[in-house]
Amino acid sequence: MAAAALLRSAFRELSSTACGWRLRAALRRRLIHSPSHRGADSAESAAWTCFPLGDRALVRVRGPDSAPFLLGLLTNELPLPGPVAGVSKPPARAGYAHFLNVQGRTLYDVILYGLPVCTDEAPTFLLECDASALGALQKHLALYKIRRKVTVEPSSELHVWALLPSTSGASEAEPLLQAKAEGAAVLTRDPRTACMGWRLLTRDEDPALMPGGRLGDPQDYHRHRYQQGIPEGICDLPPGVALPLESNLAFMHGVSFTKGCYIGQELTARTHHMGVIRKRLFPVRLAGPLPASGIAPGSPVLTESGKVAGKYRAGQGDVGLALLRSEKIKCPLHIRTSDSGQVAVTASVPDWWPTATK
Template sequence: MRRLPEGSHEQPTFLLECDSSVLDALQRHLVLHKIRRRVTVEPCPELRVWAVLPCAPEEAGRAVLLQEKAECTTILTRDPRTARMGWRLLSQDEGSALVPGGCLGDLQDYHRHRYQQGVPEGVHDLPPGVALPLESNLAFMNGISFTKGCYIGQELTARTHHMGVIRKRLFPVQLSGPLPVGSIAPGTSVLTKSGQAAGKYRAGLGDVGLALLRSEKIKGPLHIRTSASGLVALTASVPDWWPTPTK
């Protein structure tokens, strides 16, 4: 979410980025919570959202040399989830032309990068009614407030956080090789060497993805069964941008 600069006679305005597949559902949900406030919720189809990714981890904290236009048709802001995800660029223009020295990649480059960093996004990675905020590491990505007033799910989330017992988390995983599209269904069990359940595969692209795993199981050999009944080795890792120690 990004708050826009306010003029002397303008009402406060916020831009909220969301998964485009649930745009209508989110708009209806937000309208339900207006609670007699004079709030207008409307899409901004004229804006394009670009991800400006660092070429290397050591460049993640550097500023991009880009000036915001006075009329606010171009906005550059740090990705609030982690410095490893660089910046978000909102513009009505072609994004690559606005970033000096930038190289235009494709959407798969972006998804591979965020899977390698362990960053979930959208309803495929965070299915509504299934993905819990703390297990999805949203507290690590500025996605949960423990100081604001009541919100849906606050009591359970806050109690679990302060108890410090989070047995499962969404981990980035590396598969032993690129897999055909659809060969691993979301929710497929991830197993230990002895066949015990370690968690479930959530989503991925090629040989990288995310899996909801029990923290105590991630160090041992893991594998997953494909739709063709083949076994594929899987390695989970702890992202270096997570706070330590991990609860």
């Protein structure tokens, strides 16, 4: 604890210079990977684990036409901040959606933040996306901007954090969380499912900004979401390949079937109303000797008789996601590795899915 206090003090003393900023970043990396820090702030004494998501980026869309502009491109309604009794400036709201191509396949998955504005200000939205897709998403938005009064720009001053509750003490700390962390620009529940906790956007990189929280390793965050069956980013949702309903977009509250038209709507609506989705992304666990480089994305998942049941999509270690035929998930499945070995694949149905699908 004393070492952590000294490091936090170093953050404050060094924050005023450019050199100090670089040193602060180095110290932060050491905090993230330091076993002693994780041991001192154990899960038993912390209600929340705060994960810095450096692989996520933000795009700001603002202007008088920003709402209709985004509605014509996204699968979901916009998370507009509504009035709150006794509050002059309501908190930001979040939503989940995909951008689709004209064939109805996913291009980019985004978490949307509707920012509160005064009556004389133009609507402003933040789009959280895969950092490696930031440039492509900006080009996509510029392509359809045409003459609309909309400004699209990166929001590099903000950092994305995921907050997951620890096994104990989270319910008692939730009032503190709802009161907002020091320095937070946006703090809101993850719109996809309750098991993904909260999303925090802040200008401060100091991990001590959240009361009652401890710093977590981002790899643990990704492992958690793979176990829960949550796809995120272009590795899990390959642009132009993934279909939104097969990717469980409806389960994650990411599509509206009553909103106005948007690009790619026809196939999505037709699939929904037909009610037949034969394949879905399932969380899977791998057992057996794994290749040093991991399982290659797109590797066929086979039944015991050698028939193709689906494809492995992405993962981390022995957990991941696979696009599988629903009727095959209870069968013995495996993946053949490059060295002629086999890795057993066990698929599961997440607890948070609608009961009718189980």
